[in-house]
Amino acid sequence: MSAEYFELEMLGGRVEGRYRASRPDVERLPWGTLRPESYAPEVVAAGRRMWSQSAFQEYRTAVACSVTLKALLEARAPLDLVAMATRFPLDEVVHVELCARMAMELGGGVPIVHDPDALVAEARADYEPVLRCADLVVRFFCVGEALSIPMLRGTWHAATHPLPRGVLGLIVKDEAAHGSFGFTFLDWAMPLLAPGDELILAAAADATVRSVKRNWDDLRRRPKAHHSEANPLGWMQTDDYLKLAARSLERRVLAPLRARGIPVTETAA
DSSP states (O other), X not given: OOOXXXXXXXXXXXXXHXXXXXXXXXXXXXXXXXXXXXXXXXXXXXXXXXXXXXXXXXXXXXXXXXXXXXXXXXXXOOHHHHHHHHTHHHHHHHHHHHXXXXXXXXXXXXXXXXXXXXXXXXXXXXXXXXXXXHHHHIIIIIIIIHHHHHHHHHHHHHOOSHHHHHHHHHHHXXXXXXXXXXXXXXXXXXXXXXXXXXXXXXXXXXXXXXXXXXXHHHHHHSOOOOHHHHSTTSOOOHHHHHHHHHHHIIIIIIHHHHHTTOOOOOOOO
């Protein structure tokens, strides 16, 4: 393991100008309007931690999207499907910036140590190209992105300040296409897979769902915030979040996978 601090930078100049031109909606947000002194110190500390962790998670998702894009090309997926996926890494990079800037609005990010060689788990090299791609799509999109959309939408509705609400609104808008992509891919790929490959995909989905549930267990163990302190910086009450998460897991992830012949065994409970 090569441990490094998670740090970000911008090159600036014309390069940043082109980046800004591709996503002008970022600079239209009401940056500079959040007043950390208006909230209790523990609420600000929780917000800094949440937005810093979100920036890191969005960075990992950018890597996942890039790995999947390479696999789509190797699997000779339909060109329009590949073209749809080419926008995803840019979306995720924008989300990294949005979350990082939110942490800065609250006084700065918190230290995050990571292994840059272990940001995502890639598919096994001995899989055939279509299966290799399907493994990635199931884990990153059919579970990860499909589940994140309703959770982000719920958090967006919970946000009361215009800045975090605007940030979350942009992320929700981008993620809508990400969530549907995985199942569109499976509709193309499933007839091309060999007998038994659906069991491999089910195992990948189940492992990913178990990882998500471990995060939920961690949330359950955290002290609950007072209701008046729960939402001002853009997050939901824990109980509300977990109820929405369980419903979304069944409706948005498990049921669509089973409908496509992938026999997942995990449940929403």
